[in-house]
Amino acid sequence: MTELLAAFARLAPVMVWAAIATALTMAGAVVLERAEFGVHQALDRSLQRRYRPLVHGALEGDDTARDELRRAPARHRITIAWMLIEPLIADRDPARIVKTREIVQAMSLFPTADRYLRSRMWWRRARSLRALGLIQATDHTPQLVAALDDPHPDVRAAALDGLTDMHDVTALEAIVLRLHDTSLHRGRRGAALKVFGSACEPLLLELSARDPANRLNYIHALAICGTARSRRVLCDWTRDTRLEVRATAFEALAYVGLDDESARVAIEALESDDAPVRAMAAFALRGWQGPGNAAARLAPHLDDTWTVAVRAARTLQSMGPAGSAELQARASRPEIGGLLARQMLWQPGAQS
Amino acid sequence: MGNLFIAFSLLITAYFVFWNVSQIAMSPLAIGTLWRHRLRNTRRARGLASGVAVPRFVSIVAPAYNEELTIVESLRALLAVDYQPREIVIVNDGSTDGTLAVMQKTFQLVPAPVAFDQPLHSAPVRGIYRSVSEPDLVVIDKHNGGSKADAANAGINAASGVLVLVIDADTILEADALGRAVLPFLEDPATVAVGANVGIANGCRIEHGRVTEVALPGSWLARFQIVEYIRAFLLFRLACASQNAVVLISGAFGLFRRDAVIAVGGYDRTAIGEDIDLTIRLQRHFRARGEPIRIGFDPNPLCWTQAPEDWQSLRSQRYRWRRGLLQSLWRYRRMIGNPRFGKVGLFPLPYIALFEGLGPLVEVGGLVVTIVAASLGYLEWKYCGMMIAVSVLFGVAVTLLAVLLNDVTSRRYMRAGDLALLLAVASLESFGYRQLNSLWGCVGTVQALSGKRGWGSMKRKTFRT
Numbered sequence: 001m002t003e004l005l006a007a008f009a010r011l012a013p014v015m016v017w018a019a020i021a022t023a024l025t026m027a028g029a030v031v032l033e034r035a036e037f038g039v040h041q042a043l044d045r046s047l048q049r050r051y052r053p054l055v056h057g058a059l060e061g062d063d064t065a066r067d068e069l070r071r072a073p074a075r076h077r078i079t080i081a082w083m084l085i086e087p088l089i090a091d092r093d094p095a096r097i098v099k100t101r102e103i104v105q106a107m108s109l110f111p112t113a114d115r116y117l118r119s120r121m122w123w124r125r126a127r128s129l130r131a132l133g134l135i136q137a138t139d140h141t142p143q144l145v146a147a148l149d150d151p152h153p154d155v156r157a158a159a160l161d162g163l164t165d166m167h168d169v170t171a172l173e174a175i176v177l178r179l180h181d182t183s184l185h186r187g188r189r190g191a192a193l194k195v196f197g198s199a200c201e202p203l204l205l206e207l208s209a210r211d212p213a214n215r216l217n218y219i220h221a222l223a224i225c226g227t228a229r230s231r232r233v234l235c236d237w238t239r240d241t242r243l244e245v246r247a248t249a250f251e252a253l254a255y256v257g258l259d260d261e262s263a264r265v266a267i268e269a270l271e272s273d274d275a276p277v278r279a280m281a282a283f284a285l286r287g288w289q290g291p292g293n294a295a296a297r298l299a300p301h302l303d304d305t306w307t308v309a310v311r312a313a314r315t316l317q318s319m320g321p322a323g324s325a326e327l328q329a330r331a332s333r334p335e336i337g338g339l340l341a342r343q344m345l346w347q348p349g350a351q352s
Numbered sequence: 353m354g355n356l357f358i359a360f361s362l363l364i365t366a367y368f369v370f371w372n373v374s375q376i377a378m379s380p381l382a383i384g385t386l387w388r389h390r391l392r393n394t395r396r397a398r399g400l401a402s403g404v405a406v407p408r409f410v411s412i413v414a415p416a417y418n419e420e421l422t423i424v425e426s427l428r429a430l431l432a433v434d435y436q437p438r439e440i441v442i443v444n445d446g447s448t449d450g451t452l453a454v455m456q457k458t459f460q461l462v463p464a465p466v467a468f469d470q471p472l473h474s475a476p477v478r479g480i481y482r483s484v485s486e487p488d489l490v491v492i493d494k495h496n497g498g499s500k501a502d503a504a505n506a507g508i509n510a511a512s513g514v515l516v517l518v519i520d521a522d523t524i525l526e527a528d529a530l531g532r533a534v535l536p537f538l539e540d541p542a543t544v545a546v547g548a549n550v551g552i553a554n555g556c557r558i559e560h561g562r563v564t565e566v567a568l569p570g571s572w573l574a575r576f577q578i579v580e581y582i583r584a585f586l587l588f589r590l591a592c593a594s595q596n597a598v599v600l601i602s603g604a605f606g607l608f609r610r611d612a613v614i615a616v617g618g619y620d621r622t623a624i625g626e627d628i629d630l631t632i633r634l635q636r637h638f639r640a641r642g643e644p645i646r647i648g649f650d651p652n653p654l655c656w657t658q659a660p661e662d663w664q665s666l667r668s669q670r671y672r673w674r675r676g677l678l679q680s681l682w683r684y685r686r687m688i689g690n691p692r693f694g695k696v697g698l699f700p701l702p703y704i705a706l707f708e709g710l711g712p713l714v715e716v717g718g719l720v721v722t723i724v725a726a727s728l729g730y731l732e733w734k735y736c737g738m739m740i741a742v743s744v745l746f747g748v749a750v751t752l753l754a755v756l757l758n759d760v761t762s763r764r765y766m767r768a769g770d771l772a773l774l775l776a777v778a779s780l781e782s783f784g785y786r787q788l789n790s791l792w793g794c795v796g797t798v799q800a801l802s803g804k805r806g807w808g809s810m811k812r813k814t815f816r817t
Binding site: 004005008009012013015016019020022023026027029030033034037123126130154157161182185186187188306343346 | 358359362365369376388391392394397464469538539540541731735738739741742745746748749752753755756759760763768771775779
């Protein structure tokens with residue numbers, strides 16, 4: 001034990017000094033890091049002061065300002081590029097996008113973007129993809145599509161963001177084909193389709209006819225981009241053998257909107273043996289005031305399974321006088337249907 | 353006998369060196385996570401989160417018990433959250449002060465005859481109120497269930513969102529908190545929960561429910577807690593997050609998938625540390641079934657909470673934390689070191705058991721034994737001093753490392769004076785305050801072993817405006 005203590009005695013001063021040195025290094029690192037941040041901020045402010053007016057001038061068509069930006073030192077160009085491009089995240093004015101693209105071209109920044117696309121550092125690839133999308137550099141669409149298969153998930157996400165901003169119809173097929181690609185962010189896949197609106201509907205319908213295994217994904221997509229044109233197909237899918245597909249098809253019909261025929265299908269489905277189908281059929285009928293006496297057929301479902309009852313109640317609330325009459329008729333009952341009816345009748349009044 | 357004393361003292365010193373060095377060794381993982389988070393959390397990505405088309409995507413559930421002084425300020429902050437697809441569910445957990453009355457008066461609450469499914473068990477609900485002035489506000493008035501878990505369950509039952517954000521009623525959210533926290537759910541369908549860094553609001557200026565000026569508080573007790581929070585959130589938890597092995601989402605801010613919480617039976621009303629209990633239960637539930645699970649962690653402070661500034665409240669809080677930790681470790685002891693639960697079983701849980709579970713006992717025991725050994729002449733005083741110095745100084749280094757990470761992440765304390773003071777507090781925290789905490793940890797252990805329950809009390813202050 002004495003040897004152990006002696007060993008400790010030899011080691012302890014080293015450890016104490018190591019601990020003190022580590023602590024002092026950390027404290028020094030905090031100070032240095034803050035100083036570096038201050039210098040960086042000051043430099044950034046100075047660049048902003050110097051180039052911001054030139055950026056504004058160039059965007060307003062001032063050729064002198066554009067020339068000055070073109071002559072800016074290479075080390076300042078990325079900062080200038082970001083000054084130009086970042087506002088495009090919020091401001092998608094087509095004229096501004098075109099002007100920004102022209103200035104970026106004049107500053108010879110595309111070779112830099114290409115270099116970044118080949119970079120081993122994923123954040124550089126991602127940044128370049130986002131920038132190219134924001135300025136709608138459509139000649140780079142193939143690179144953005146190729147980046148959807150990048151090994152890094154954030155680069156794939158940036159490629160999808162870029163394609164969403166690019167709004168280039170030549171990329172539509174690539175996006176639709178990746179509808180089932182779970183390696184891409186779910187929300188971004190939806191957002192990328194949404195930007196094309198109904199333009200992608202024919203392609204979705206064509207692909208869905210050939211690919212029934214992924215029908216559920218197409219239904220989700222049609223719920224985003226579908227129009228009246230999808231109604232017939234969605235009605236067909238409400239007879240699919242898979243419960244989830246049937247229920248989701250009704251959900252999509254709710255977004256696409258009903259006509260007399262699809263409303264008839266939804267009203268019939270209220271009598272389905274499957275609660276999810278009844279719930280989504282009730283959901284699809286929201287706002288429907290056409291033929292079929294939907295309100296009267298929905299009202300008994302206020303006492304159905306909770307998921308069906310809630311949707312039936314909300315749909316009745318949206319059906320105008322016919323729905324209100326059915327709710328009034330049930331509002332005095334003590335069961336859950338009565339409670340729901342009272343709640344639906346109370347909500348519009350309380351919030352008005 | 354002397355040898356025994358010396359061996360024990362050396363063992364304790366080695367334990368502390370290993371603990372602190374292991375935390376320093378975790379820093380590359382933590383820095384990697386911070387770096388990746390900074391690059392990923394772009395404005396574009398946050399835009400995606402706020403563009404969710406579901407009307408009430410997130411339900412904010414805030415249990416409130418005797419929060420009369422702070423509830424209006426807290427609620428205003430919640431209503432001002434920069435995220436539209438949300439509703440706010442306040443659960444008045446049988447408050448005995450004017451919490452409900454203040455809300456009724458300020459937000460024009462009216463009774464709502466609403467019916468809703470209640471899959472989670474909670475004490476009976478007395479009434480549900482909707483606000484005429486704030487349509488997205490729901491207030492649940494219920495009998496006191498004796499725990500935050502019970503109130504949170506009642507709120508989750510009433511929530512209509514896909515996600516539920518469970519926070520303390522006195523939590524002040526950052527304006528973009530929800531946009532940031534929702535993002536992992538959109539990016540990875542396996543995400544069931546997201547936790548976040550929590551800032552201490554003591555000393556900060558609060559205006560219209562927002563922290564508008566961050567400053568260090570005047571109280572040393574609150575200052576010590578600030579560095580304590582920074583160390584807790586930015587080293588071990590970030591390292592766990594980098595390995596998808598988060599086992600604790602702070603009760604102050606936890607965003608959960610509602611169906612996942614219901615699947616595991618909600619908050620356990622018998623759990624003292626309901627937050628760690630739920631997080632570990634989620635991990636166990638999904639991993640035992642071989643289902644994918646991700647629990648995210650945002651290193652930025654997404655919310656602010658009030659730290660106790662008096663000894664009694666702090667002591668009572670620490671006793672409870674300790675009892676909660678030990679209860680959870682005991683409940684989920686079969687997960688510790690069990691490869692069936694993946695990295696969660698192999699890394700964070702054994703680490704917590706070894707260092708958080710045993711730490712206070714070892715620290716107090718080691719200190720006593722070392723000093724007794726020196727007093728009895730078994731150990732020279734210089735060795736005694738060296739042992740204590742090695743243990744404490746590495747602790748200081750770890751805390752300063754956490755302060756560095758904090759500054760890189762959020763630059764919360766922008767004034768040079770505050771930063772200097774923070775460095776001083778970080779250096780002093782290991783001399784006395786930490787040992788006192790360990791002592792409270794020992795008392796908490798005794799309480800846990802003797803089966804003591806209850807929350808204790810905390811004195812509330814109004815926020816500085």
